[in-house]
Amino acid sequence: MASDNQDDLVNSSDPLHPANLIPELCRSFYNLGWVTGTGGGICIRTGDKVFIAPSGVQKERILPSHIFVLPFPQPDLSPHTDRVFLRRPALNLKESACTPLFWNSFDLRDAGSCIHTHSQHAVMATLLWPGAVFTISHQQMIKGVRVSGTGRSLSYLDTLVLPIIENTPNEEDLKDSMAEAMINYPEAAGVLVRRHGVYVWGTDWEKAKTQTECLDYLFEIGVKMKLAGLPTVLNEPL
Ligand SMILES: CSCCC(=O)C(=O)COP(=O)(O)O
Ligand SMILES: [Zn+2]
Numbered sequence: 217m218a219s220d221n222q223d224d225l226v227n228s229s230d231p232l233h234p235a236n237l238i239p240e241l242c243r244s245f246y247n248l249g250w251v252t253g254t255g256g257g258i259c260i261r262t263g264d265k266v267f268i269a270p271s272g273v274q275k276e277r278i279l280p281s282h283i284f285v286l287p288f289p290q291p292d293l294s295p296h297t298d299r300v301f302l303r304r305p306a307l308n309l310k311e312s313a314c315t316p317l318f319w320n321s322f323d324l325r326d327a328g329s330c331i332h333t334h335s336q337h338a339v340m341a342t343l344l345w346p347g348a349v350f351t352i353s354h355q356q357m358i359k360g361v362r363v364s365g366t367g368r369s370l371s372y373l374d375t376l377v378l379p380i381i382e383n384t385p386n387e388e389d390l391k392d393s394m395a396e397a398m399i400n401y402p403e404a405a406g407v408l409v410r411r412h413g414v415y416v417w418g419t420d421w422e423k424a425k426t427q428t429e430c431l432d433y434l435f436e437i438g439v440k441m442k443l444a445g446l447p448t449v450l451n452e453p454l
Pocket of ligand 2: 332
């Protein structure tokens with residue numbers, strides 16, 4: 217028999233249920249230095265439901281009962297209207313400030329999951345690439361990066377190009393510039409935010425996670441190469 221208990225949306229013995237996955241993934245992201253000090257996180261969309269963590273909490277200590285569930289699509293996500301929720305935690309919590317940014321990935325890329333990290337590799341990349349894009353070529357891990365909106369990945373011979381947007385004092389205010397970067401760089405697998413971190417999406421949580429791993433690797437090695445005085449983009453094939 218169907219239940220109208222909102223908590224049924226987050227109570228499951230299935231370890232792959234989004235309400236169980238988000239806490240588990242946040243713990244591993246914390247250990248990678250991606251979501252320390254409460255910032256960053258992950259959301260998961262399963263069809264018409266979006267599972268989102270609370271804002272400003274230790275992300276490595278989230279419980280399934282802390283998860284918000286929102287309907288997708290939302291009737292209206294403008295700053296002047298209240299969001300619609302299918303389920304709110306009993307505790308006095310607010311949904312992640314990343315919610316409008318996560319929504320960009322659903323609206324513009326039909327994503328099933330989006331990850332936001334404050335990885336120092338991402339932040340350093342935005343400092344050492346002062347322009348509008350991060351670029352790197354001739355790295356094996358480039359082959360792991362998907363061409364957004366297609367079923368294919370980049371080739372070893374492709375140059376990875378990722379847009380960088382400027383940070384704003386409030387996370388929510390990044391929504392429009394992130395959307396603009398996604399429109400201008402339709403094949404990009406993510407968007408870097410200067411002095412802040414990165415947003416990366418995927419058709420499901422596994423792809424969002426592995427894309428973030430590939431990109432973080434490339435930010436790290438790119439930063440190390442730049443600091444060692446090595447070129448990060450080669451014009452001639454090796
Ligand atoms: C020290 S975190 C500052 C706010 C931020 O950058 C962020 O990603 C906030 O995420 P939350 O999910 O905690 O609202
Ligand atoms: Zn952030």
